[in-house]
Amino acid sequence: MDGATDILLQLFAILVAAKIGHEVLRRLGQPPIVGEILGGVVAGPAVLGVYGVNAETTLFAEIGVVLLLFQVGVETRLHDLLRVGPTALAVGVLGVIVPFAGGFLAAELAGGDLALAMFLAAALTATSVGITSNVLRDLGALDSRGGRIILGAAIIDDVLAIMILSVATGVAAGGVDPASVASLVVVAVLFIVVVVVGGTRILRRRRSLLTDPVFADGPLLPGMIVMLGLAALAAAIGLAAIIGAFLAGLVAAESSERDALQAEVAPVAAFFTPFFFGFIGAQVDLAGLASVEALGLLAGITLLAIASKFIGAFLGAIRGGVREASLVGWGMVPRGEVGIVVAGLGLASGAIDARIYSVVVGMAVITTLVVPPLLPRLIRQSAGRGD
Amino acid sequence: MDGATDILLQLFAILVAAKIGHEVLRRLGQPPIVGEILGGVVAGPAVLGVYGVNAETTLFAEIGVVLLLFQVGVETRLHDLLRVGPTALAVGVLGVIVPFAGGFLAAELAGGDLALAMFLAAALTATSVGITSNVLRDLGALDSRGGRIILGAAIIDDVLAIMILSVATGVAAGGVDPASVASLVVVAVLFIVVVVVGGTRILRRRRSLLTDPVFADGPLLPGMIVMLGLAALAAAIGLAAIIGAFLAGLVAAESSERDALQAEVAPVAAFFTPFFFGFIGAQVDLAGLASVEALGLLAGITLLAIASKFIGAFLGAIRGGVREASLVGWGMVPRGEVGIVVAGLGLASGAIDARIYSVVVGMAVITTLVVPPLLPRLIRQSAGRGD
Numbered sequence: 001m002d003g004a005t006d007i008l009l010q011l012f013a014i015l016v017a018a019k020i021g022h023e024v025l026r027r028l029g030q031p032p033i034v035g036e037i038l039g040g041v042v043a044g045p046a047v048l049g050v051y052g053v054n055a056e057t058t059l060f061a062e063i064g065v066v067l068l069l070f071q072v073g074v075e076t077r078l079h080d081l082l083r084v085g086p087t088a089l090a091v092g093v094l095g096v097i098v099p100f101a102g103g104f105l106a107a108e109l110a111g112g113d114l115a116l117a118m119f120l121a122a123a124l125t126a127t128s129v130g131i132t133s134n135v136l137r138d139l140g141a142l143d144s145r146g147g148r149i150i151l152g153a154a155i156i157d158d159v160l161a162i163m164i165l166s167v168a169t170g171v172a173a174g175g176v177d178p179a180s181v182a183s184l185v186v187v188a189v190l191f192i193v194v195v196v197v198g199g200t201r202i203l204r205r206r207r208s209l210l211t212d213p214v215f216a217d218g219p220l221l222p223g224m225i226v227m228l229g230l231a232a233l234a235a236a237i238g239l240a241a242i243i244g245a246f247l248a249g250l251v252a253a254e255s256s257e258r259d260a261l262q263a264e265v266a267p268v269a270a271f272f273t274p275f276f277f278g279f280i281g282a283q284v285d286l287a288g289l290a291s292v293e294a295l296g297l298l299a300g301i302t303l304l305a306i307a308s309k310f311i312g313a314f315l316g317a318i319r320g321g322v323r324e325a326s327l328v329g330w331g332m333v334p335r336g337e338v339g340i341v342v343a344g345l346g347l348a349s350g351a352i353d354a355r356i357y358s359v360v361v362g363m364a365v366i367t368t369l370v371v372p373p374l375l376p377r378l379i380r381q382s383a384g385r386g387d
Numbered sequence: 388m389d390g391a392t393d394i395l396l397q398l399f400a401i402l403v404a405a406k407i408g409h410e411v412l413r414r415l416g417q418p419p420i421v422g423e424i425l426g427g428v429v430a431g432p433a434v435l436g437v438y439g440v441n442a443e444t445t446l447f448a449e450i451g452v453v454l455l456l457f458q459v460g461v462e463t464r465l466h467d468l469l470r471v472g473p474t475a476l477a478v479g480v481l482g483v484i485v486p487f488a489g490g491f492l493a494a495e496l497a498g499g500d501l502a503l504a505m506f507l508a509a510a511l512t513a514t515s516v517g518i519t520s521n522v523l524r525d526l527g528a529l530d531s532r533g534g535r536i537i538l539g540a541a542i543i544d545d546v547l548a549i550m551i552l553s554v555a556t557g558v559a560a561g562g563v564d565p566a567s568v569a570s571l572v573v574v575a576v577l578f579i580v581v582v583v584v585g586g587t588r589i590l591r592r593r594r595s596l597l598t599d600p601v602f603a604d605g606p607l608l609p610g611m612i613v614m615l616g617l618a619a620l621a622a623a624i625g626l627a628a629i630i631g632a633f634l635a636g637l638v639a640a641e642s643s644e645r646d647a648l649q650a651e652v653a654p655v656a657a658f659f660t661p662f663f664f665g666f667i668g669a670q671v672d673l674a675g676l677a678s679v680e681a682l683g684l685l686a687g688i689t690l691l692a693i694a695s696k697f698i699g700a701f702l703g704a705i706r707g708g709v710r711e712a713s714l715v716g717w718g719m720v721p722r723g724e725v726g727i728v729v730a731g732l733g734l735a736s737g738a739i740d741a742r743i744y745s746v747v748v749g750m751a752v753i754t755t756l757v758v759p760p761l762l763p764r765l766i767r768q769s770a771g772r773g774d
Binding site: 059231267268 | 652
């Protein structure tokens with residue numbers, strides 16, 4: 001543990017930067033999360049460079065968003081989530097199809113090859129539920145119909161993203177195997193169904209399960225074991241780790257210790273989540289965007305990303321009225337860390353170059369920054385129609 | 388964050404292994420911490436190999452022990468610590484001199500060169516206050532006179548360790564610069580005095596400091612910022628990061644939010660500390676110890692480590708009576724992660740070879756495992772003399 005100085009300093013720097021950003025934005029009456037991301041931009045490689053993207057800071061960011069989604073899962077009732085199932089399905093599917101088609105067509109029209117078009121389209125379809133659910137949580141709106149639709153749609157979205165990413169990776173590698181793509185999707189759906197049905201059944205039969213072990217002074221550590229296990233399993237089969245964490249929270253919420261679990265998880269999540277938001281900001285590469293051409297491309301792709309996701313998700317949710325559909329459409333817009341991961345995979349496979357990578361990361365961060373400020377008003381308007 | 392699967396799986400494995408060990412030892416009426424370390428031996432490279440020692444797992448272990456010492460600091464009263472100052476000073480100094488002399492003489496008698504003798508002696512002087520303070524905490528004895536002496540002595544111990552390590556590193560590199568050794572020690576002592584005097588003065592003048600920022604819904608995040616900052620600073624000047632974390636806790640305890648801070652830190656520390664204990668176990672290299680000669684060496688060095696530290700610390704604490712001196716002497720015995728770090732530095736500098744490294748790590752883990760089972764009785768006996 002002798003190399004500790006540097007990494008402790010980086011964690012200190014990002015926490016301070018995120019919290020200064022939080023402080024400033026909160027005093028301005030704006031969403032703190034935007035300040036935490038901007039704090040990451042300032043502390044990160046783009047400006048001060050006291051904080052870097054490496055194995056350790058990536059881990060803290062990953063655990064931050066895993067804990068956030070676990071916490072959201074604990075606070076969500078499965079019953080409520082299933083009630084909005086059909087709408088969430090429509091939002092998830094249309095919210096993938098429209099951005100995918102938009103991204104694909106735009107890349108083809110601009111003369112990009114098939115692999116580039118596939119990765120750009122994949123990056124445009126990704127939704128980062130971490131950002132929206134954090135804002136919904138802060139505003140006490142996770143429990144609203146719109147909030148539940150967004151959560152449900154994010155799960156559907158991620159299953160479809162597996163399919164698109166495996167096709168894109170196949171195209172970049174020179175060949176797509178339909179059977180392996182299909183089996184990935186089947187495994188992902190099976191995982192979700194088995195965890196939700198099996199997990200809730202086990203805990204409903206034995207509600208004290210989380211505090212039965214002698215080592216469990218409270219439900220926290222058994223909960224963390226379930227969270228890490230399901231997050232790892234989800235990541236292993238190609239889903240986002242946060243989907244596993246969310247399902248773990250959903251299942252753990254069936255325990256008799258739900259309230260104690262919420263109370264114990266809250267400080268752990270509060271400690272970790274700033275590392276996630278700061279990490280997103282630290283991805284921004286200002287040097288890579290320092291040309292008129294790159295800025296033009298960034299503006300075009302960002303507008304396409306916002307418009308296509310909003311339209312797709314809006315259409316999926318339109319049955320619930322314009323106000324609810326506006327909230328859902330806007331809530332699905334942030335690409336956050338998911339868009340950045342997809343762009344990174346495209347860069348690694350050679351399908352997209354460093355310039356496009358910087359642009360896609362910029363798009364992911366901008367879509368993430370523009371959403372929180374408008375959400376409070378959309379939530380109030382949507383709540384007006386009753387629930 | 389695409390490489391997440393593997394590291395999530397490793398964190399899951401070590402948490403499960405540590406908690407199974409905890410469960411078994413607690414059911415046997417033994418200290419859980421021993422089970423968590425043994426869980427790390429089983430999950431780690433020595434047996435199952437599902438958990439490895441890498442940048443990410445090291446970070447979680449480091450943050451685990453940093454949080455543990457921060458928590459201990461918050462629960463310690465500076466006033467009480469200063470009251471046992473003279474005894475702690477004697478324990479710290481004698482608890483370093485006797486093991487150092489023992490280790491140095493043993494290495495010289497066995498025909499080792501000066502650099503080997505210096506590093507072996509340095510590894511024997513190291514004290515891991517993390518282990519003892521965890522057991523004292525579990526038993527509610529942090530607040531006892533013996534507990535405070537151990538904490539105070541550990542700080543003195545670490546200042547002396549800087550001096551010894553810098554001399555040892557100098558010897559291995561071919562030359563010792565007395566001026567630079569002296570300046571390291573002066574800086575370390577200054578750091579401790581400035582943090583304690585300055586920090587407590589600031590917080591006593593403004594007791595609400597930790598919750599003054601708008602971002603602070605409670606004292607946790609400001610406390611974590613102070614903890615990470617002082618841990619990084621301590622590590623930067625050559626002290627152990629945990630000394631900085633302990634001082635941060637000591638200072639933060641002067642806040643009006645002390646109780647709220649304790650309540651918020653508890654779940655975060657509970658989540659992290661198993662990664663620290665498991666990590667210690669995972670260092671064990673059974674293959675490197677699989678010979679009669681290595682086992683003989685291990686037995687000899689371990690006995691020397693236990694006897695020399697016990698005798699030195701016992702003599703330092705004898706003014707408080709035999710029972711208190713026995714508790715303090717025994718409580719100083721664990722070498723834990725500090726002994727492992729020193730051995731690692733010796734290995735890196737070429738002063739000790741891979742075989743001696745395995746033996747020293749084995750000694751560090753054994754001294755750590757033998758202490759907790761005897762502490763409860765020593766604490767009861769010592770408490771008998773009143774406080």
